[in-house]
Amino acid sequence: MQVRIDSITLRKRVRHDLGDLSSLKESLRQHGLLNPVAITPDNVLIAGHRRLEAAKELGWNTISVRIVDQSDESAQLEMEIEENTQRKNLSTDELAEAYLRLDKLKNPGFFRRIWLALLAFLKRLFGRT
Numbered sequence: 001m002q003v004r005i006d007s008i009t010l011r012k013r014v015r016h017d018l019g020d021l022s023s024l025k026e027s028l029r030q031h032g033l034l035n036p037v038a039i040t041p042d043n044v045l046i047a048g049h050r051r052l053e054a055a056k057e058l059g060w061n062t063i064s065v066r067i068v069d070q071s072d073e074s075a076q077l078e079m080e081i082e083e084n085t086q087r088k089n090l091s092t093d094e095l096a097e098a099y100l101r102l103d104k105l106k107n108p109g110f111f112r113r114i115w116l117a118l119l120a121f122l123k124r125l126f127g128r129t
Contacts, residue, residue: 001036002062005055008037009044014080024054036064038079046076047083 027034033055037048045052046068055063070076090098108116 001065001067003039003043003065005052005060005063007043008039008052008063008065009042010049011044013049014077015049015084018050018053021050021054021057024050025058028054028058033064036066038066038068038083040071040076041067041069044076046070046079 028051033051035048035051037052038046040046052063068076068079070079104112
């Protein structure tokens, strides 16, 4: 569901320093919003302050939201804390492997390029997806 950004209310937040939003803004430009922000039915932000601010800075008028029907302020605070603490960054090895896979996909070897061209040709020829 899309909601106008200017209709979302911010209350006192746990995180005071949003940090550098430039990489998040670049991600939003390239891929869009992958995870919606969470708000209450009356449009109070529960989780996603950095995503919301990055979208504002990009000039977006609306943002994808998930409405959480939780009126208890302590439960809202628990969700905000959870969202900011229950993350696990990729290990160095995992990140390196992911970038190697991405490089192979973006720069396929000779035989893979031939195979992909053959598949594309067959799709056009037989009209299959």
